Amino acid sequence: MEHRFAENSREGLPERVKRWQQARFGMFIHWGLYAIPARGEWSQYGDGVPAEEYEQYAPQFDPTGFDAAEWVALAKAAGQKYLVITAKHHDGFCMWDTALTDYNIVKASPFGRDPIAELAAECERQGLTFGVYYSVKDWHCRDYPTRYTYRTKRHPDGFHGRPKDDADFMKYLDYMEGQLRELMTNYGRIGALWFDWYGDAFEREDERERAREIIGMVRELQPDCVVNDRLGGVGADFATSEQTIPGSGGAEPFEVCMTVAGSWGYSADDTVKEGAVLIRDLVDVAGKGGNYLLNVGPSEKGLIGEAEASSLRELGRWLEANGEAIYGTVGGPSMRWEENFAAVTRRPGREYLHVDRWPEDGRVFYNDFPRTLTSAYLLADPERTPLPVDLHHRSLMIHVPAEAPDPVANVIVLTYEALFSDLLGRNGDARGRTRSAVTAG
Ligand code: GLC
Numbered sequence: 001m002e003h004r005f006a007e008n009s010r011e012g013l014p015e016r017v018k019r020w021q022q023a024r025f026g027m028f029i030h031w032g033l034y035a036i037p038a039r040g041e042w043s044q045y046g047d048g049v050p051a052e053e054y055e056q057y058a059p060q061f062d063p064t065g066f067d068a069a070e071w072v073a074l075a076k077a078a079g080q081k082y083l084v085i086t087a088k089h090h091d092g093f094c095m096w097d098t099a100l101t102d103y104n105i106v107k108a109s110p111f112g113r114d115p116i117a118e119l120a121a122e123c124e125r126q127g128l129t130f131g132v133y134y135s136v137k138d139w140h141c142r143d144y145p146t147r148y149t150y151r152t153k154r155h156p157d158g159f160h161g162r163p164k165d166d167a168d169f170m171k172y173l174d175y176m177e178g179q180l181r182e183l184m185t186n187y188g189r190i191g192a193l194w195f196d197w198y199g200d201a202f203e204r205e206d207e208r209e210r211a212r213e214i215i216g217m218v219r220e221l222q223p224d225c226v227v228n229d230r231l232g233g234v235g236a237d238f239a240t241s242e243q244t245i246p247g248s249g250g251a252e253p254f255e256v257c258m259t260v261a262g263s264w265g266y267s268a269d270d271t272v273k274e275g276a277v278l279i280r281d282l283v284d285v286a287g288k289g290g291n292y293l294l295n296v297g298p299s300e301k302g303l304i305g306e307a308e309a310s311s312l313r314e315l316g317r318w319l320e321a322n323g324e325a326i327y328g329t330v331g332g333p334s335m336r337w338e339e340n341f342a343a344v345t346r347r348p349g350r351e352y353l354h355v356d357r358w359p360e361d362g363r364v365f366y367n368d369f370p371r372t373l374t375s376a377y378l379l380a381d382p383e384r385t386p387l388p389v390d391l392h393h394r395s396l397m398i399h400v401p402a403e404a405p406d407p408v409a410n411v412i413v414l415t416y417e418a419l420f421s422d423l424l425g426r427n428g429d430a431r432g433r434t435r436s437a438v439t440a441g
Contacts, residue, residue: 010330017237017253020192020226022328023081023129024286025319028257028295029071030086030133030264031115033057033093035300041265044091044139044161048154051140051161054091058108066111066302068118072126074304078312079319081327082129084194084293087116087183089133089265092140092161096187100178103140115302120187131192132183136176136231137199143172148201169201173210180214184221193218195230202232211235228255238291245281249288249331256285257293260308266297272307275314276408280342282315282326283354283409287343289331318408321380325352325411336367342409352379353412358404364412366396371416379411387412 010018034041036057044054075083088094094104096116106114116132123130138144139160145167149158160167184190202208215235218225229236238253245256258281261270278294285292296308319326325345332344332351341364342356355364373391376398377384390397396414404410 013253014237016224016226019224020082020238021253021291024291024327024329025080025282026082026084026131026291026293027075027078027080028084028293029298030089030295031298032086032089032095032265033061033091034089035266035298036060038266038268038300040263040267041089041091045150045155045159048159049161054161055103058093058103059110061105061109061300062111063300063302064111066115066298068115068122071119071304072122072128074309074312075128076126078316079323080128080294082131082191083119083123084131084133084192085116085119087132087134088138088179090135090137090139090197092138094179096183098179098182100175100182101141116183116187124188129191130188131190131194133194133196134180134183135196136201137197138172141172141175143168143175145169148199150199169207170210173207173214177214177217180218181221184218184225190222190225193225193227195228198230198232202234208232208234245284246288248334249290255291255293257295259295260311261297261305264295264297266299272305273311275311275318278311278315279318279408280356283343283356286326286329286345287331287354318406321406322409322411325354325379325413333368339365339367349415351414351416353414355410355412358410359400362400362402364398364400366398368394369396369414370394373414373416375413375415377413378405379413380405
């Protein structure tokens with residue numbers, strides 16, 4: 001028989017990955033010079049803008065509205081436990097005070113402040129884990145080869161703002177290593193390093209060897225830092241999925257990154273997702289055992305748009321009542337067609353059924369519940385009023401109130417006697433009891 005409980009175990013994973021998985025939900029921030037043209041972070045590429053022209057944004061960049069405390073407070077209000085910001089995106093502009101290029105916010109912009117330092121300090125103060133995004137691809141650094149950039153009809157041979165025929169990728173990797181050394185040394189604890197895009201790079205063994213050395217340095221400087229899979233897969237603690245939620249969760253740790261608006265970097269005419277959409281996506285991802293990294297794109301003034309902020313706060317309010325079913329859980333069994341809930345998450349002794357469409361007939365059906373049930377109640381109900389339940393061998397029928405307590409998503413908690421480890425084994429405990437109601441434990 002197909003076994004639905006073998007997925008999403010954390011056994012055998014490094015501690016840093018387990019901790020990161022428990023956090024479940026983070027804020028992604030795409031912020032840089034591209035906030036000025038306000039057409040997303042790919043505008044330099046899209047318009048084929050040469051570096052000397054694009055560089056003109058730097059002296060205009062003065063985001064006086066930037067307030068690290070506010071951004072971090074918003075992430076907290078949204079229920080996010082970590083934050084990952086673009087230290088350098090593909091345009092090559094550095095958002096920290098790097099000694100390796102003057103093309104950075106402190107030296108090239110009137111703003112003169114280091115947002116990476118301010119955000120790192122604020123995360124530490126407000127108790128969030130801080131992480132940085134670093135684009136391997138670089139349209140500004142001369143040693144980054146054009147052949148390792150993205151090819152499209154518009155740019156069939158790739159695009160570089162300052163192309164150099166004899167660009168030396170190994171030299172670029174020295175530059176990258178130096179920059180990462182700064183980021184991993186000067187900004188306190190770093191919990192996540194999010195590489196982006198490798199294209200055709202790291203296919204050669206000498207390049208992969210350098211990548212391994214760089215990861216070795218990161219591990220030494222920041223042993224608790226998780227690393228994603230976009231440095232040619234070298235050092236990968238987790239897989240990434242972009243703007244899509246995979247059909248089912250596998251055994252591998254993974255993170256789904258998505259945008260609250262349409263694009264990653266600020267775009268003036270973007271539409272913003274409603275809080276309800278974000279809640280459903282978070283539930284979907286958590287049910288598959290993944291992490292959810294949700295992006296905002298602040299403006300050139302350093303402000304996160306009110307529409308984005310309000311959707312995030314709505315999600316945060318939902319998490320205040322229902323967070324127990326998200327944080328620290330693992331993904332549950334995959335859905336069966338006859339079951340009318342959207343996802344299951346679990347922790348030892350408990351399962352959480354996420355009911356998105358409230359049943360008109362007042363019944364929620366769980367086809368395969370191979371345990372001894374001790375209680376069933378709605379997570380958002382502070383009284384934990386027991387829900388009447390019929391349990392026939394393995395089939396569980398839960399009777400719910402006519403009105404959905406939450407208009408978007410509701411969680412039914414099932415507590416049971418079986419030990420968590422039992423569920424991970426091949427043979428689930430098939431004891432079932434028939435009861436008409438159970439008492440809340
Ligand atoms: C894509 C985009 C890039 C963005 C990233 C986030 O790779 O090209 O701009 O930073 O997604 O995952």
